[in-house]
Amino acid sequence: MWNWATHPISGLSFLGMVIGAVVILLLTLLVVMYSIYWQRKLIGWIQLRIGPNRVGPFGLFQTAADVLKLLIKEDVIPSKADRVLFLIAPILAFVPAFTVLAVIPMSQHHVFTANVSIGALFYLALSAITIHGVMLGGWASNNKYALIGGMRSAAQMLSYEIPLGMSVVGVVLMAGSINLNDIVIAQSRSIWYFIPQILGFIVFMIASTAELNRTPFDLPEAESELVAGYHTEYTGFRFAFFMLTEYVYLFAMAGLFATLFLGGWSGPFLPGWLWFALKVFLYISIQFWIQATMPRMRVDQLMTFSWKVLLPLALFNLVITAVLKAVV
C-alpha cells in the first residue's frame, strides 16, 4: 500500500510521507501522554497511593493539564547561558527520538513503516545523535549541575549503547537480517526470540534501561545530588521537549524490544497492531515497575557494570548464537 522503498521519490509519495509523519507524531503524543499517566497511576498503586484522580474521569486529563501548564509558562533563558545552543539543544535531542519510530513495524501491513534494509542499525545510529542535544543543553546552561549531568549522560549512553548493540546482533544472527520487518517475519515462522536469546534478552533489558536514563540508571538527573541534571536550567516548553524526548524514547525502545524479542506484530487471534500495542504496554509497565522498586546505582559502579559485566555477557551470547547457528 505505502511502498515507498521500491521506487524513487515522487510528488505523491512525498505527500504521503508528510501525512505519515504527522499521523505518527499525533499517535506518539497520545502514547506519551498516557505513558506518563500510567506511570503515575501504577507507581501510586505500588506505593499504596491513589495517583492522579482529579482532572477528568479517573484523572485521565491530568497529563494534558500538566502539558498545558508547561506551554504557558515563561521561557527563562539564563543571562550567562550560551543563548543559541541553549535554544536548539532540546530540538536536537527530540528530532532523532522521533525519527527512529520510522523503522519500527507497528502493524502487519506496514502502514507508515520504512522498509530500511538496516533498520536495527538505523535505530542505534540515530539514538546516538540525541546525546549531542543532552550534552550541549548541559554545557550551554553554564551551570555546574547541568554540566555534570550532561557529561554523565553522554558517558552513560555511549557505554551502554555497546552492550545494547551486541545484544541486538544476536537476534540479527538468528534472523539472518538487520531489517526489522524481516526479523518479525522470521520470528512468526519459528518462536519469539526471547526464549532462544534469553541471555541477549537480559542484556537488552538492562542496557535499554540505562539508555533511557531510567531508574536504577537515572544518574544523569539524580535529583539527590544534581538537582535535575542536564535540564536544571530549562523551563516551560523547552523543558517539556526534554521530557517528551525521554518518553518518546521509552515508546521507541518498547517498540524495538517488542520487534526484536517478542515477535513484533505477530501473534495468534488478535490483529497485528493490537499485539504490538500489548507488547509495548508490557515493556513500558515493566520499566515503571522497576522504577518503583529499585534504588539508584552509584556512579562509580555504573561504568564498571557496563564494560565488565554486560559487554562480556553480550559477547558470550553472540559466540553461543554463532556456534549454534553453525551446528544446528
Place this chain on the structure above:
Amino acid sequence: MSISWPLVIFYVIALLTLCCAVLMLSFRKVIYMALTIGGVFVGCAAVYFLLGADFVGVAQILIYAGAITILIMFAIMLTNHEAAEPPLSWNLKNVASAVGCVLLAVVLLLAVRSTNWPGGGATTDINGGNTNPIVIGLMLFKQYTIPFELVSVLLIVALVGAVILAQDRKEDE
C-alpha cells in the same frame, strides 16, 4: 512538465550541507564548529540514503555524526570552556592548505569523471538481487578479506595504545 523529485531533494540536501560547511568555516567559537560539522556529516548521510546506500549512510551517522562529533565536543568541554579561533590571516600554512584543498578537489573531480559507472539510472540492480548489508558482507569476507583484517589490526593497536597512554598518566599522579 514533470519534476524530478530525487533531483529536487538532492539540491535541498546539498544546499543545507553546504550552508553547514560555510557556517563551520565562518564561526570563531570551537563548539559551534563541532555542531555544524555534525550537520555536514548528517547531510552527507542523507545523500547516501538518497542514492540507496543505506548501510553507508547509517555508518556515516553512527561513526562521524555520532561518535566523532561527541568526541570533539568532549575534548572542547573538558579543556577550554570559551575556546575561540583567532581571525584568519593569510600566512604560508593557510595558503599551502588552500592550494592543497583545490588540488584535492580537482583530482577527485577527474577521478569521478573518468570512472566508468554502471548506467541505467535508479532501476539498475548492481547487487545481484541481494540487500545492501549482505553484499557488503560478502565483499568484505571474500574480495577484501586481507585489507579488512589489516584494518582490524590497526584498530586493535590504536585501542591498546590509548589504554597504555591513559595508564601511564595515572601512575604519575
